[in-house]
Amino acid sequence: MSQKIVAVKGMNDLLPGEIEIWQHVERLTRELFGRFGYSEIRTPIVEDTSLFVRSVGEETDIVGKEMYTFDDKAGRSLSLRPEGTAPAARAYIEHSVLNQEPLTRWYYMGPMFRYERMKTGRYRQFYQIGAEAYGAKEAAQDVEVMDMVTQFLQALGLQDITLNLNSLGDEACRPAYYEKLVEYLKAHREELCGDCHRRLETNPLRVLDCKNEACQAVAAKGPSVLEFLCEPCRDHFDDVQRKLTALGVRFVVNPRMVRGLDYYTRTVFEFVASHPALGTASTVGGGGRYDKLVKSLGGPDVPAVGFACGVDRLVLLLKESQQKFAATPDLFIAVADADSQDAAFTLASRLRREGLRVDFDTRGGSLRSQMKRSDKSGAAFTLVLGGQEFTSGQAKLKRMAGGEPIPVALDDIARTVRAQSGAPQVAPAAT
Structure with missing residues (x-):
């Protein structure tokens, strides 16, 4: 392996x-x-x-x-x-x-x-x-x-x-401050770390930026740049x-x-x-x-x-901060029977063009497993589609937060979802 x-x-x-x-x-x-x-x-x-x-x-x-x-x-x-x-x-x-x-x-x-x-x-x-x-x-x-x-x-x-x-x-x-700072730091050289011994020779200001606690204590009592x-x-x-x-x-x-x-x-x-x-x-x-x-x-x-x-x-x-940032789907489309998979897939694509965030399980599977995925996704609404819905052109939106199902025409899903969620209307994507 x-x-x-x-x-x-x-x-x-x-x-x-x-x-x-x-x-x-x-x-x-x-x-x-x-x-x-x-x-x-x-x-x-x-x-x-x-x-x-x-x-x-x-x-x-x-x-x-x-x-x-x-x-x-x-x-x-x-x-x-x-x-x-x-x-x-x-x-x-x-x-x-x-x-x-x-x-x-x-x-x-x-x-x-x-x-x-x-x-x-x-x-x-x-x-x-x-x-x-x-x-x-x-x-x-x-x-x-x-x-x-x-x-x-x-x-x-x-x-x-x-x-x-x-x-x-x-x-x-700054040169006058450098001179006074170097004079002070050299007087406290033994209290500084090894890195600051080198910094003292090359760039004394770096000593003030050292994270070593002993060096910070020395720096705290040194001359202030504001005085110069x-x-x-x-x-x-x-x-x-x-x-x-x-x-x-x-x-x-x-x-x-x-x-x-x-x-x-x-x-x-x-x-x-x-x-x-x-x-x-x-x-x-x-x-x-x-x-x-x-x-x-x-x-x-x-x-x-x-x-x-x-x-x-x-x-x-x-x-x-406990703020919420994850963008959840507007709609999850579940399929009630295998014969409706292709039609539901096509509908999901159209709704995405119309501006909705749509989750759809391309694997199909049992309706129960799809509803579990809908719950996990955090979708605001779920739409269950089967032969009856496609024949009648009507379905019911299930509000995942609870409440009565909402009757909806398949041609009016995007507008209905936005109206129910208070989201702004979005122009369809160009095709």
């Missing part, structure tokens, strides 16, 4: 019963982000490795430890994308989008890949929804993005999610806070938050959930401003701001 093949560890199947939650999140994304004027893009899953080395940062854990990188048959180093901002920026540059429109708003959704230590809500193939806005340096653009995420999470019905806000300054004021902001960065951060307050978007200033990628400048933010279903993976989304990323990748000097949400974590929260 051959060995059973299973999915790659950390890369999960999404099956009916759960996929409906994902589809709900995706539908809401398209509808709500469209209100804000964002258009969908789709970038390749595989990119040139140098894209992530130059954008995310060579010293980050993502590039140093977590990327799925390989040489293709032409000897090129390629990587499965670990995040979505760098590919979007690459597409923005490659297609000369700046020459087409001065302000560009995009969103994306799809799988990302990182070879991480797995835990609840953290997988090696994971899914993100994100958005990028190019061309606006003003605080209003930062706030628009955060407002969009806030409305998105509220529309999903998620509660107890806190917006954490910080500013990392820019190239004018230059006047333009301070004014920008103040303006962000004023505009969030004006919109009624609640937030807390968290001066220890730095995010995990190298390209951020000025505003950074995270949406953090308190639900125990996520365990330690409590951040459901985050982002910030990256005004120098496009230029660093060979493009024009264009400011930008964006975010990404982890769909896997949103789905975990939605599972706990």
Whole structure:
């Protein structure tokens, strides 16, 4: 007997019963982000490795430890994308989008890949929804993005999610903070983990992002970046806070938050959930401003701001919310005798063209077994058809929630089902 093949560890199947939650999140994304004027893009899953080395940062854990990188048959180093901002920026540059429109708003959704230590809500193939806005340096653009995420999470019905806000300054004021931070961290070097010893030499901000409890305790007592902001960065951060307050978007200033990628400048933010279903993976989304990323990748000097949400974590929260997402059939057609199977099959096809969700057991079988399937499907109505019904052109709709059967003409089934369920009328599909 051959060995059973299973999915790659950390890369999960999404099956009916759960996929409906994902589809709900995706539908809401398209509808709500469209209100804000964002258009969908789709970038390749595989990119040139140098894209992530130059954008995310060579010293980050993502590039140093977590990327799925390989040489293709032409000897090129390629990587499965670990995040979505760098590919979007690459597409923005490659297609000369700046020459087409001065302000560009995009969103994306799809799988990302990182070879991480797995835990609840953290997988090696994971899914993100994100958005990028190019061309606006003003605080209003930062706030628009955060407002969009806030409305998105509220529309999903998620509660107890806190917006954490910080500013990392820019190239004018960050060096002074770096100097003071390095001085402080070196004085506490023995309290830091081995990874942070390396980070201290290559990128001190990464120490603040370490998940080691001892390192977090050291970071909590270190200098605050907000004390070093230059006047333009301070004014920008103040303006962000004023505009969030004006919109009624609640937030807390968290001066220890730095995010995990190298390209951020000025505003950074995270949406953090308190639900125990996520365990330690409590951040459901985050982002910030990256005004120098496009230029660093060979493009024009264009400011930008964006975010990404982890769909896997949103789905975990939605599972706990007791909301119902599964789309059940409007109608189940059962066949009373084998001679009526073909006619019932034809009727099911017609009703689907007329816009109904119709379940039909193509295997046939006993009426009893078909009725069991109807119960299991969750159909709103069941229609039992046999020779008598097809001869008379009349049948009876059984409401599965209970109640008297409803007489119906076979030519009027779709309208009757919608009328009884309160669903809107749908134009028939073109034939």
